Amino acid sequence: MVDFSLWDIVRNLLLAARWTVGLSLIAFIGGGLVGMLLVLLRLGKVPGVETVVATYVQVFQGVPLLVQLFLAYYGLGLFGINTSPWVAAGMGLTLYTSAFLSEIWRGCIASIPKGQWEASASLALNFREQLRYIILPQALKIAVPPTVGFLVQVIKGTALASVIGFMELTKVGKTIANATFSPFLIFSCVALMYFVLCYPVSLYARHLERKFHVHR
Numbered sequence: 001m002v003d004f005s006l007w008d009i010v011r012n013l014l015l016a017a018r019w020t021v022g023l024s025l026i027a028f029i030g031g032g033l034v035g036m037l038l039v040l041l042r043l044g045k046v047p048g049v050e051t052v053v054a055t056y057v058q059v060f061q062g063v064p065l066l067v068q069l070f071l072a073y074y075g076l077g078l079f080g081i082n083t084s085p086w087v088a089a090g091m092g093l094t095l096y097t098s099a100f101l102s103e104i105w106r107g108c109i110a111s112i113p114k115g116q117w118e119a120s121a122s123l124a125l126n127f128r129e130q131l132r133y134i135i136l137p138q139a140l141k142i143a144v145p146p147t148v149g150f151l152v153q154v155i156k157g158t159a160l161a162s163v164i165g166f167m168e169l170t171k172v173g174k175t176i177a178n179a180t181f182s183p184f185l186i187f188s189c190v191a192l193m194y195f196v197l198c199y200p201v202s203l204y205a206r207h208l209e210r211k212f213h214v215h216r
Helices: 006-043 049-062 065-079 085-110 114-122 127-164 169-180 183-215
Strands: none
Touching (some): 006 085, 006 127, 006 183, 049 085, 065 127, 085 127, 114 127, 127 169, 127 183
């Protein structure tokens, strides 16, 4: 048994929380970029592309994130590709996030009345101009609250990266708990830190939802 003071526990967990935040940002930003590309591909109405993108979304939404992380970390080794827990966690969470964000954004764009497309077409706007000037500004107001809210799920999802050895908040908490034999205290601190990370995001998402609902 290792003797840790409360400050030692908190300090080590705070250091680990940096990696949780970093991984969350990588997954959210990377997933957002891939997700937007997927949305644009589906809107392009290119034969066959929409089916491929829809299959991609269904696969990554239907397969548990834990399994995706295992495949990213261990599966690539079958092809002779060695990867670190950091790379595997970032890749797995990015692909997972992209599937959900693309569906959120596609649904927001689909909620724009068809008359908006027809009105913009009557102004001789091409497809790109329709999206840029008419459709996306309206869809953005609808998309922001659920997008920010999904960030909470991404933050909590980073805890699963511990199973492939990524030293984020949950993994470090487990390591300290094994050393101190005080799992209740340690994981209470871990839970509190997740709450501190997620609760402000949840509040902000609700604030945006009320704000944009009033504007609409």
